[in-house]
Amino acid sequence: MLEAARCIVVRDLLVAWRRRSDVATALLFFVIVTSLFPLGIGAEPELLRSIAPGVIWVAALLSCMLSLGRLFAADHADGTLEQLLLSSEPLGVIAAAKALAHWLVSGLPLVLIAPLIALQYDLPAPLYPVLALSLLLGTPVLSLIGAIGAALTLGLRGGGVLLSLLVLPLYVPVLIMGAGSVDMAAAGLAPDGQLLLLAALLIVAAAFAPWAIAAALRISME
Amino acid sequence: MLEAVDLACERGGRSLFRGLSFALRDGELLRIAGPNGSGKTSLLRIVCGLLSPTAGTVLWDGAEIRRLREEYAKQLVYIGHAAAVKDDLTAAENLRIACTLAGHRVSPRQIRQALDSFELADLPVKRLSQGQRRRAVLARLVVSESMPLWLLDEPYAALDAAAGRLVEELIDGHAARGGAVAFTTHQDTRVRASQVIDLDA
Numbered sequence: 001m002l003e004a005a006r007c008i009v010v011r012d013l014l015v016a017w018r019r020r021s022d023v024a025t026a027l028l029f030f031v032i033v034t035s036l037f038p039l040g041i042g043a044e045p046e047l048l049r050s051i052a053p054g055v056i057w058v059a060a061l062l063s064c065m066l067s068l069g070r071l072f073a074a075d076h077a078d079g080t081l082e083q084l085l086l087s088s089e090p091l092g093v094i095a096a097a098k099a100l101a102h103w104l105v106s107g108l109p110l111v112l113i114a115p116l117i118a119l120q121y122d123l124p125a126p127l128y129p130v131l132a133l134s135l136l137l138g139t140p141v142l143s144l145i146g147a148i149g150a151a152l153t154l155g156l157r158g159g160g161v162l163l164s165l166l167v168l169p170l171y172v173p174v175l176i177m178g179a180g181s182v183d184m185a186a187a188g189l190a191p192d193g194q195l196l197l198l199a200a201l202l203i204v205a206a207a208f209a210p211w212a213i214a215a216a217l218r219i220s221m222e
Numbered sequence: 223m224l225e226a227v228d229l230a231c232e233r234g235g236r237s238l239f240r241g242l243s244f245a246l247r248d249g250e251l252l253r254i255a256g257p258n259g260s261g262k263t264s265l266l267r268i269v270c271g272l273l274s275p276t277a278g279t280v281l282w283d284g285a286e287i288r289r290l291r292e293e294y295a296k297q298l299v300y301i302g303h304a305a306a307v308k309d310d311l312t313a314a315e316n317l318r319i320a321c322t323l324a325g326h327r328v329s330p331r332q333i334r335q336a337l338d339s340f341e342l343a344d345l346p347v348k349r350l351s352q353g354q355r356r357r358a359v360l361a362r363l364v365v366s367e368s369m370p371l372w373l374l375d376e377p378y379a380a381l382d383a384a385a386g387r388l389v390e391e392l393i394d395g396h397a398a399r400g401g402a403v404a405f406t407t408h409q410d411t412r413v414r415a416s417q418v419i420d421l422d423a
Contacts, residue, residue: 007322018310079304088325
C-alpha cells in the first residue's frame with residue numbers, strides 16, 4: 001500500500017533535484033522580495049520589526065504561487081499525468097503525494113530560510129521559533145489548497161493569472177493566522193491560539209484537499 | 223473480458239461516433255482504424271476510463287469501469303499518444319516509475335532486459351531522439367506480460383522497422399498468452415486482428 005504514492009514523491013524530488021534551478025528561482029524570489037522591503041521603506045528598526053511577520057508571510061504566499069503553475073502542468077505536457085490517473089492507488093492518495101512533494105521542494109526551504117530573513121528585520125530572537133513554526137504549519141496548507149487551483153486551471157490559456165486570482169483569496173485565513181501568531185508573540189502574548197488554528201487548518205486541508213484535487217484533475221483531463 | 227455497450231462520443235460539438243458496441247475477450251486483438259480526427263484516440267481514452275462517453279458504458283468482467291477505477295487500472299497498460307516519460311529521468315527510472323505506479327513490481331534485471339530488447343542505453347530521456355523515446359515507453363510492454371489488457375494508441379508511430387516488428391511480436395505474444403490488446407493505427411501492420419473497428423464507416 002502507498003507504494004505508488006511514495007514513488008510519486010521520490011520521482012518529483014528527483015526531478016526537482018535534476019532541475020535545481022527551478023527550485024532555486026522560487027527560493028531566491030522569496031529572499032529578494034523580503035529584502036526589497038527594508039530597502040524601500042528605510043532602515044527604521046521599530047517599523048521593520050512590526051512589518052516583518054506580514055512581509056515574510058506575504059512573500060511566502062507569492063513564492064508558493066510561483067511554483068504552483070508547474071505542479072501539474074509539467075506532468076500534463078509530457079503525458080505522465082494520464083498515467084497518474086490510471087495508477088493502482090486512489091487518485092486522492094496520488095494527489096496528496098503530489099502536494100507533499102510540492103511542499104518539500106517549495107515550502108520547506110522557506111521554513112528553513114525564514115529565520116535568516118527575520119534577521120534582516122531585526123526580529124527579536126525569541127520570535128524565530130514562532131515564525132518558523134507558523135510557516136511549518138501554514139506552508140503545507142498553501143501547497144494543498146494551491147494544488148486544487150493548479151488542477152482546476154490545468155490546460156487553460158492564461159492559467160497562471162487565473163490560478164493566482166483563484167487561490168490567493170483562499171490563502172487569506174492562513175496569512176492572517178500565520179502573521180498573527182508572530183504578532184501576538186511580539187506583543188508578549190501567547191501565540192498558541194493562532195498556531196492551533198493553523199494546525200486545525202492543516203488537518204482539514206490534508207483531509208479534504210486531496211479529494212478536491214483528484215476531482216479537479218478528472219475534470220481537467222476529460 | 224472488456225465490453226463496450228452503445229458508446230457515443232462528442233468532441234467540440236461534433237459527433238465522432240455513436241452506437242458503438244464491441245466485446246474483447248481474452249486472447250483477442252482489436253484494431254481501431256480510421257483517418258485522423260475520426261475518434262480513435264477518444265475511443266481508447268474512453269475505454270481506459272480517462273474520458274467519459276457521451277452515452278453508453280464500458281464494462282470489465284461485467285462491472286462498470288467507472289465504479290472499478292483503480293481495480294480496473296491495475297488490469298491495464300495504457301500507452302497514449304504522448305510519450306509519458308519525464309525528460310530529466312533516465313529510461314530505466316521512467317520505466318520503473320511507470321510500473322510502480324501501475325502497481326506492479328519489476329526487478330532491476332527485468333528493466334535492464336526490457337531496455338536491452340529495445341536497444342536503449344540508460345540515458346536521460348531528454349538526450350534521446352523521438353523514436354528512442356517511443357521505444358523507452360514501449361519497453362514497458364516487455365515487462366507487462368501479467369497485465370491482462372493492453373490499450374495502445376498508435377504503437378508504431380515514430381518507430382523504425384526493427385522496433386515496429388518487435389512491437390508486433392509483443393502484441394502477438396500477449397494475445398497468444400491469453401491477453402487482450404486494443405490498438406489504434408492507420409499504418410499497415412502484420413498483426414492479425416481478430417476484430418477491426420473502422421471509425422470512418
